[in-house]
Amino acid sequence: xxxxxxxxxxxxxxxxxxxxxxxxxxxxxxxxxxxxxxxxxxxxxxxxxxxxxxxxxxxxxxxxxxxxxxxxxxxxxxxxxxxxxxxxxxxxxxxxxxxxxxxxxxxxxxxxxxxxxxxxxxxxxxxxxxxxxxxxxxxxxxxxxxxxxxxxxxxxxxxxxxxxxxxxxxxxxxxxxxxxxxxxxxxxxxxxxxxxxxxxxxxxxxxxxxxxxxxxxxxxxxxxxxxxxxxxxxxxxxxxxxxxxxxxxxxxxxxxxxxxxxxxxxxxxxxxxxxxxxxxxxxxxxxxxxxxxxxxxxxxxxxxxxxxxxxxxxxxxxxxxxxxxxx
Amino acid sequence: xxxxxxxxxxxxxxxxxxxxxxxxxxxxxxxxxxxxxxxxxxxxxxxxxxxxxxxxxxxxxxxxxxxxxxxxxxxxxxxxxxxxxxxxxxxxxxxxxxxxxxxxxxxxxxxxxxxxxxxxxxxxxxxxxxxxxxxxxxxxxxxxxxxxxxxxxxxxxxxxxxxxxxxxxxxxxxxxxxxxxxxxxxxxxxxxxxxxxxxxxxxxxxxxxxxxxxxxxxxxxxxxxxxxxxxxxxxxxxxxxxxxxxxxxxxxxxxxxxxxxxxxxxxxxxxxxx
Numbered sequence: 001x002x003x004x005x006x007x008x009x010x011x012x013x014x015x016x017x018x019x020x021x022x023x024x025x026x027x028x029x030x031x032x033x034x035x036x037x038x039x040x041x042x043x044x045x046x047x048x049x050x051x052x053x054x055x056x057x058x059x060x061x062x063x064x065x066x067x068x069x070x071x072x073x074x075x076x077x078x079x080x081x082x083x084x085x086x087x088x089x090x091x092x093x094x095x096x097x098x099x100x101x102x103x104x105x106x107x108x109x110x111x112x113x114x115x116x117x118x119x120x121x122x123x124x125x126x127x128x129x130x131x132x133x134x135x136x137x138x139x140x141x142x143x144x145x146x147x148x149x150x151x152x153x154x155x156x157x158x159x160x161x162x163x164x165x166x167x168x169x170x171x172x173x174x175x176x177x178x179x180x181x182x183x184x185x186x187x188x189x190x191x192x193x194x195x196x197x198x199x200x201x202x203x204x205x206x207x208x209x210x211x212x213x214x215x216x217x218x219x220x221x222x223x224x225x226x227x228x229x230x231x232x233x234x235x236x237x238x239x240x241x242x243x244x245x246x247x248x249x250x251x252x253x254x255x256x257x258x259x260x261x262x263x264x265x266x267x268x269x270x271x272x273x274x275x276x277x278x279x280x281x282x283x284x285x286x287x288x289x290x291x292x293x294x295x296x297x298x299x300x301x302x303x304x305x306x307x308x309x310x311x312x313x314x315x316x317x318x319x320x321x322x323x324x325x326x327x
Numbered sequence: 328x329x330x331x332x333x334x335x336x337x338x339x340x341x342x343x344x345x346x347x348x349x350x351x352x353x354x355x356x357x358x359x360x361x362x363x364x365x366x367x368x369x370x371x372x373x374x375x376x377x378x379x380x381x382x383x384x385x386x387x388x389x390x391x392x393x394x395x396x397x398x399x400x401x402x403x404x405x406x407x408x409x410x411x412x413x414x415x416x417x418x419x420x421x422x423x424x425x426x427x428x429x430x431x432x433x434x435x436x437x438x439x440x441x442x443x444x445x446x447x448x449x450x451x452x453x454x455x456x457x458x459x460x461x462x463x464x465x466x467x468x469x470x471x472x473x474x475x476x477x478x479x480x481x482x483x484x485x486x487x488x489x490x491x492x493x494x495x496x497x498x499x500x501x502x503x504x505x506x507x508x509x510x511x512x513x514x515x516x517x518x519x520x521x522x523x524x525x526x527x528x529x530x531x532x533x534x535x536x537x538x539x540x541x542x543x544x545x546x547x548x549x550x551x552x553x554x555x556x557x558x559x560x561x562x563x564x565x566x567x568x569x570x571x572x573x574x575x576x577x578x579x580x581x582x583x584x585x586x587x588x589x590x591x592x593x594x595x596x597x598x599x600x601x
Binding site for chain 2: 056058085086087088089090091094095096097098099102103104105107108116117121172175176
């Protein structure tokens with residue numbers, strides 16, 4: 001088996017609060033192979049966004065990466081200097097943020113925003129200021145065309161407010177992809193968009209991934225989106241990965257009660273939606289016990305014991321005491 | 328207020344400012360006399376509509392028989408020059424300091440905020456007088472004395488706006504794309520906070536013009552025989568009961584220019600906010 005492009009091992013991120021350390025990410029391990037797409041699913045507060053903020057080196061105080069390792073293409077990221085981080089971000093790993101409507105700078109034209117990323121990162125631009133700029137401009141037009149924006153030449157000099165929500169998300173993706181990164185982290189790329197536009201944007205990301213041969217991490221709370229667009233899935237709950245495996249297998253036979261609950265809460269014609277009762281626990285002073293226990297419908301006395309990730313056949317893994325019966 | 332009235336006020340205030348700027352630029356061409364040319368036969372000659380006045384000296388003459396209109400026209404140069412130079416310099420310094428303090432935070436913010444707080448604690452005029460007393464009077468020293476404290480104003484505005492802007496998604500997105508701190512401050516944050524900075528700068532030009540007049544009134548500004556509105560008012564102080572025109576007309580000039588700049592600035596601000 002080839003080496004993974006991104007490998008996160010036992011990552012822990014804490015936020016210092018007045019009431020103590022909140023572990024937003026507690027021992028997360030996951031990996032992405034070259035060319036593979038990984039879906040990361042979980043409800044709000046499950047730590048999925050913070051995990052990938054850590055991968056980008058963008059955890060803001062009072063948050064702090066407390067431990068674990070993040071390796072990208074065989075290189076440990078924790079040891080990078082700020083300048084090395086900047087060279088990596090945008091160039092090798094690109095990220096699109098949750099809210100495309102506000103993630104573009106309102107005071108700069110769309111073209112300027114793409115061109116500046118290219119000027120900062122692209123290595124194959126010709127020498128000389130004028131030549132560099134015109135080459136970057138041509139690349140920017142190409143990037144807008146790639147994400148399906150009609151009349152890219154004319155729209156290059158327009159401001160973000162002149163674009164619709166879906167078009168702005170496309171611009172975001174164009175910026176992220178302008179330097180042909182090896183990994184794209186799309187953090188909730190479709191939350192701010194309506195359903196038809198959502199599907200277009202996701203299909204676009206999928207097509208571009210195949211075309212450019214890059215890896216994709218799709219962070220979302222929507223298992224349906226993952227089912228359609230991802231090779232593998234990692235389900236997160238309360239700062240931990242609780243189940244992971246090939247998407248088809250996990251959706252066909254979900255093992256973790258939380259994954260089962262998520263699947264049941266997807267609306268389907270002719271079936272009653274059954275939401276998961278209760279709420280995500282507060283991430284303060286949690287032990288090694290199963291964090292889903294208070295909400296679990298199939299809890300048993302054994303669940304009081306410490307639980308850890310058990311590897312199952314078929315590339316799957318599960319954080320549940322019932323895993324022992326399945327292995 | 329109705330749209331037409333707003334429009335009228337914009338036009339009028341811009342027009343008044345434009346007239347003063349034209350006066351400053353074209354002073355040697357449009358001034359009827361040399362502002363330093365004294366003629367003791369015309370000592371305290373009244374304006375043209377009063378007995379003893381003449382059309383060649385429409386606003387009368389001062390105690391040395393110098394044409395007041397010509398001196399006002401040349402005085403415009405000093406007022407506008409000091410106002411624009413001081414505010415420009417202060418804006419450049421204040422913007423850089425405010426961006427650094429608001430974006431970098433940490434010790435930079437502590438130092439900058441401490442300096443602004445201390446400088447704001449001094450009454451402006453007393454501070455400028457103190458500095459001028461150390462450096463000596465003169466145009467250049469006056470510019471330094473005013474700019475020394477003036478940068479605090481844009482700095483506070485920029486720091487506050489930057490604090491808000493650094494938390495926005497587009498700054499986060501720029502960081503995720505590998506932008507450096509300098510790039511984010513100058514290319515991402517600055518264009519978004521320019522509107523309030525320009526509004527403040529406009530209003531401050533008017534304020535600095537008043538301060539310049541105050542310092543010149545006290546004899547600390549430009550030195551005779553160069554004409555400045557503040558020193559002209561001071562010149563007429565002794566004759567205010569007999570020859571009111573010596574002090575009054577430069578006072579009216581200050582009033583008109585400062586009022587016009589303030590109105591223009593206010594209207595600008597309202598436009599910016601929709």
